[in-house]
Amino acid sequence: MELDAKIPSGPIEKKWDKAKFDYKLVNPANKRKYSVIVVGTGLAGGSAAATLGELGYNVKAFCFQDSPRRAHSIAAQGGINAAKNYQNDGDSVYRLFYDTVKGGDYRAREANVYRLAQLSVNIIDQCVAQGVPFAREYGGLLANRSFGGAQVSRTFYARGQTGQQLLLGCYQQLERQIDAGRVQMYPRTEMLDVIVIDGKARGIVVRDLISGAISSHLADAVILATGGYGNVFYLSTNAKGSNVTASWRAHKKGALFANPCFTQIHPTCIPVSGEYQSKLTLMSESLRNDGRIWVPVKKGDKRPASQIPEAERDYYLERRYPSFGNLVPRDVASRAAKAACDEGRGVGETGLGVYLDFADSIKRLGKKTIEERYGNLFEMYDRITGEDPYSVPMRIFPAIHYTMGGLWVDYNLQSTIPGLFVLGEANFSDHGANRLGASALMQGLADGYFVIPYTLGNYLASAKLDKVEATHQEVKRSEQCTNEQVKRLLGIKGKRTVDSFHRELGKLMWEYCGMARNAKGLKFAGAKIAELEQEFWQNVNVVGDGGELNQSLEKAGRVADFFELGKLMCHDALVREESCGGHFREEYQTPEGEALRRDDEFAYVSAWGYRGAGNQPELNKEPLSFEYVHLAQRSYK
Amino acid sequence: MKLTLHVWRQKNAASQGKMERYEVEANEHMSFLEMLDVLNEELIGKGQEPVAFDHDCREGICGSCGFVINGVAHGPMPGTTVCQLHMRHFKAGDELYLEPWRASAFPVVKDLVVDRGAFDRIIASGGYISASTGSAPDANAVPIPKKYADLSMDAAQCIGCGACVAACPNASASLFTSAKISHLGVLPQGEPERRERALRMVATATAEGFGNCTNIGECEAVCPKGIRLEFIARMNRDYIQASWLQRQESSAGGVG
Numbered sequence: 001m002e003l004d005a006k007i008p009s010g011p012i013e014k015k016w017d018k019a020k021f022d023y024k025l026v027n028p029a030n031k032r033k034y035s036v037i038v039v040g041t042g043l044a045g046g047s048a049a050a051t052l053g054e055l056g057y058n059v060k061a062f063c064f065q066d067s068p069r070r071a072h073s074i075a076a077q078g079g080i081n082a083a084k085n086y087q088n089d090g091d092s093v094y095r096l097f098y099d100t101v102k103g104g105d106y107r108a109r110e111a112n113v114y115r116l117a118q119l120s121v122n123i124i125d126q127c128v129a130q131g132v133p134f135a136r137e138y139g140g141l142l143a144n145r146s147f148g149g150a151q152v153s154r155t156f157y158a159r160g161q162t163g164q165q166l167l168l169g170c171y172q173q174l175e176r177q178i179d180a181g182r183v184q185m186y187p188r189t190e191m192l193d194v195i196v197i198d199g200k201a202r203g204i205v206v207r208d209l210i211s212g213a214i215s216s217h218l219a220d221a222v223i224l225a226t227g228g229y230g231n232v233f234y235l236s237t238n239a240k241g242s243n244v245t246a247s248w249r250a251h252k253k254g255a256l257f258a259n260p261c262f263t264q265i266h267p268t269c270i271p272v273s274g275e276y277q278s279k280l281t282l283m284s285e286s287l288r289n290d291g292r293i294w295v296p297v298k299k300g301d302k303r304p305a306s307q308i309p310e311a312e313r314d315y316y317l318e319r320r321y322p323s324f325g326n327l328v329p330r331d332v333a334s335r336a337a338k339a340a341c342d343e344g345r346g347v348g349e350t351g352l353g354v355y356l357d358f359a360d361s362i363k364r365l366g367k368k369t370i371e372e373r374y375g376n377l378f379e380m381y382d383r384i385t386g387e388d389p390y391s392v393p394m395r396i397f398p399a400i401h402y403t404m405g406g407l408w409v410d411y412n413l414q415s416t417i418p419g420l421f422v423l424g425e426a427n428f429s430d431h432g433a434n435r436l437g438a439s440a441l442m443q444g445l446a447d448g449y450f451v452i453p454y455t456l457g458n459y460l461a462s463a464k465l466d467k468v469e470a471t472h473q474e475v476k477r478s479e480q481c482t483n484e485q486v487k488r489l490l491g492i493k494g495k496r497t498v499d500s501f502h503r504e505l506g507k508l509m510w511e512y513c514g515m516a517r518n519a520k521g522l523k524f525a526g527a528k529i530a531e532l533e534q535e536f537w538q539n540v541n542v543v544g545d546g547g548e549l550n551q552s553l554e555k556a557g558r559v560a561d562f563f564e565l566g567k568l569m570c571h572d573a574l575v576r577e578e579s580c581g582g583h584f585r586e587e588y589q590t591p592e593g594e595a596l597r598r599d600d601e602f603a604y605v606s607a608w609g610y611r612g613a614g615n616q617p618e619l620n621k622e623p624l625s626f627e628y629v630h631l632a633q634r635s636y637k
Numbered sequence: 638m639k640l641t642l643h644v645w646r647q648k649n650a651a652s653q654g655k656m657e658r659y660e661v662e663a664n665e666h667m668s669f670l671e672m673l674d675v676l677n678e679e680l681i682g683k684g685q686e687p688v689a690f691d692h693d694c695r696e697g698i699c700g701s702c703g704f705v706i707n708g709v710a711h712g713p714m715p716g717t718t719v720c721q722l723h724m725r726h727f728k729a730g731d732e733l734y735l736e737p738w739r740a741s742a743f744p745v746v747k748d749l750v751v752d753r754g755a756f757d758r759i760i761a762s763g764g765y766i767s768a769s770t771g772s773a774p775d776a777n778a779v780p781i782p783k784k785y786a787d788l789s790m791d792a793a794q795c796i797g798c799g800a801c802v803a804a805c806p807n808a809s810a811s812l813f814t815s816a817k818i819s820h821l822g823v824l825p826q827g828e829p830e831r832r833e834r835a836l837r838m839v840a841t842a843t844a845e846g847f848g849n850c851t852n853i854g855e856c857e858a859v860c861p862k863g864i865r866l867e868f869i870a871r872m873n874r875d876y877i878q879a880s881w882l883q884r885q886e887s888s889a890g891g892v893g
């Protein structure tokens with residue numbers, strides 16, 4: 001398939017202006033004649049639904065939680081980037097753009113990233129106007145902090161609950177539109193299929209999670225903002241409900257899936273404590289501003305941290321990367337932690353952990369300042385581990401956190417199915433092979449508040465959309481397929497629980513498609529997942545029935561999709577014979593053990609097409625060209 | 638450690654519920670919800686329906702989780718949601734009674750799951766600042782004293798879990814409603830709609846079937862985010878002022 005990214009011509013600073021001018025507009029009086037479906041009410045979907053409502057479209061919004069306010073975005077802690085340069089420390093739109101392309105290890109599309117950096121400043125304005133209580137200085141102006149992968153202070157934050165406050169801001173705007181009758185909200189409703197008619201996305205099939213009823217909603221365009229798929233690893237920092245189902249079902253209907261193997265491992269999470277573990281908890285990366293990471297110099301040193309003298313501690317990030325120190329990007333920090341543990345220098349009962357130590361900062365700044373900056377995080381750590389980080393160093397370990405891959409979209413955020421737009425973490429477009437901290441919130445809100453209102457209008461004004469009826473055979477067919485899958489899952493009545501399958505899948509993914517990958521392991525995992533998937537369809541036990549709230553059934557449908565995605569991720573990782581960002585292939589590293597990119601062969605986006613169960617997926621390539629940020633080996637030394 | 642659980646089981650909104658007794662083997666590092674996961678895996682193994690409960694982030698921030706443990710919303714640890722509650726705070730042989738939030742404005746959906754849609758409707762009736770996308774001035778155009786920004790943030794931390802309602806003998810939603818009114822009302826951006834907001838939100842809360850506040854303070858005691866009672870006082874002040882102003886405005890006849 002020929003992939004046209006529809007990047008506007010002209011110099012990069014002018015592309016978005018040009019696009020906005022060239023886009024067709026929908027006349028204000030006509031907007032109410034169009035209906036738009038928004039699936040997902042996180043930062044991306046919530047901001048899109050609210051803004052499209054304000055513009056006058058008829059919007060229907062869907063989420064699986066009981067309220068749009070609970071989307072996974074709520075859990076983001078650290079902050080949101082914006083090139084405001086309020087600190088006068090040398091930031092600019094160009095620098096944010098540059099940092100993001102470089103941080104993404106040159107696997108993102110320059111034009112998208114530039115637009116993101118431009119829009120970042122509008123986001124902060126918008127959020128403040130909505131009443132987001134960002135942190136402030138005594139003079140009343142906004143405060144900033146710095147974040148991994150950047151040497152300027154451009155991160156805005158609201159204590160350690162930035163995602164919560166941004167999401168509440170956008171949820172409130174959404175509720176305002178619900179009250180105004182412009183958005184109809186469907187909580188506890190899960191999308192299970194996209195309806196494609198005459199090659200265009202015209203609706204979705206959903207299951208009402210309370211009554212179990214399966215029904216269709218039709219519209220002129222469909223927007224997916226359904227988040228990332230990190231839960232394919234079972235253990236991740238994502239909310240338990242986060243899943244790939246919406247994206248995956250769209251993929252099976254023709255939307256290409258881009259760079260599925262690009263997943264981000266976050267360096268600062270609370271280590272796993274046992275088999276029953278249901279999820280991992282992130283400790284915000286902002287902690288790396290004031291915490292120092294170390295392990296004992298000696299292997300197997302089991303003394304408590306307080307008894308290890310300064311000279312016998314290895315502050316390995318400061319040692320290996322003197323200019324960025326503890327603030328190297330996530331992929332680099334995660335791999336360095338793994339390396340330290342692989343050498344037998346890990347700490348804690350399991351040896352899978354490194355210290356994040358605040359003693360020096362507390363001495364320098366006082367306990368009160370540290371408490372003000374990170375109080376809630378310290379409390380959370382204490383609550384989970386039973387240890388007080390003001391007096392003993394935290395133990396941290398990397399965990400799956402974010403997925404850069406997602407449905408392929410062009411510059412207009414449209415997938416390869418016309419009329420199907422994809423926003424936020426669910427798309428692949430802006431972060432390349434590694435996302436910088438505090439950039440996901442920025443992207444979600446840029447997509448929803450400032451990009452989709454323009455690009456959607458252009459689509460609606462130019463597409464010829466015939467009226468579709470609920471009786472259309474495609475609608476019936478999609479509903480029938482969805483019903484059949486539900487029946488099939490309930491009918492297996494095997495011996496194993498859904499969670500046991502999910503856990504096993506997760507272990508395979510983490511072991512072979514996690515922090516370090518190699519060809520042999522990826523092939524092995526691909527085959528193993530296929531076996532496990534087969535067993536799932538013969539031996540899973542989903543109790544209860546379909547006509548009621550049935551949480552096992554919900555999980556089963558999601559895990560079924562994770563199997564298929566897992567296979568594709570392993571395949572994608574296998575085919576990409578280079579290391580870049582979060583994708584580290586052991587066969588491709590520099591003599592110092594850093595990722596070795598192979599730009600001549602792999603400076604492209606892998607966009608996979610679905611070719612039916614059991615068939616190899618089809619690889620389409622979108623070549624990436626770097627006109628502004630020149631391809632170079634990343635260095636944080 | 639072995640625990641005995643008595644769990645409220647109710648098939649759906651229309652059916653009668655009752656307490657069921659279970660035994661479960663937990664360990665001290667588990668979270669409370671992980672302990673219930675273990676129970677559910679066992680139940681499924683026996684072909685029985687698992688206990689339904691809401692949860693998502695398991696980090697104490699989404700507000701999905703919540704039920705009553707031995708009469709206390711979110712259980713025995715102050716400032717802690719059930720997803721953040723760890724088993725190290727219990728001991729072998731403990732007998733625990735788990736029930737859903739009980740309030741007529743929060744009908745039971747199934748087992749420990751309730752319908753909190755009323756909270757969304759309270760927000761929809763004014764819990765926002767009318768700032769359409771694109772109309773915002775520069776973020777630093779209006780400085781906000783740190784003290785106010787911090788106070789606003791204190792109120793804004795509410796996660797909308799509903800524990801305050803469950804704990805209140807009047808099933809009042811005052812703590813929840815006042816947290817939003819205070820979050821927005823302390824900020825200069827929230828000032829223009831401050832009074833109208835209080836009027837509408839309080840009216841909606843009443844219409845949804847939540848009771849009045851009689852200053853008992855159970856809500857503050859169980860709030861996992863430490864939302865303070867003083868916000869209710871603030872809400873009442875805004876409300877009273879608004880009622881008075883509203884009368885004045887209408888008697889002046891408006892601009893029409």
Ligand SMILES: Cc1cc2nc3c(=O)[nH]c(=O)nc-3n(C[C@H](O)[C@H](O)[C@H](O)COP(=O)(O)OP(=O)(O)OC[C@H]3O[C@@H](n4cnc5c(N)ncnc54)[C@H](O)[C@@H]3O)c2cc1C
Pocket residue numbers: 039040041042043044045062063064065068071072073074075076077078079080162163189190191192225226227228237238239242243245246282401402423424425426437438439440441442444
């Ligand atoms: C613990 C944690 C901390 C983070 N901290 C930061 C940070 O400090 N800064 C930063 O920039 N980023 C951070 N991130 C990343 C960031 O939070 C996410 O990438 C971002 O919030 C994703 O937003 P979204 O709108 O794309 O999706 P989400 O917020 O995940 O929303 C997905 C929505 O889709 C709905 N949905 C999904 N599937 C379906 C379906 N089939 N049917 C119906 N509805 C569906 C859900 O109900 C939900 O409403 C963090 C992530 C985690 C896990």
Ligand code: FES
Pocket residue numbers: 691692693694695696697698699700701702703718719720721
């Ligand atoms: S599950 Fe999110 S607050 Fe408990």
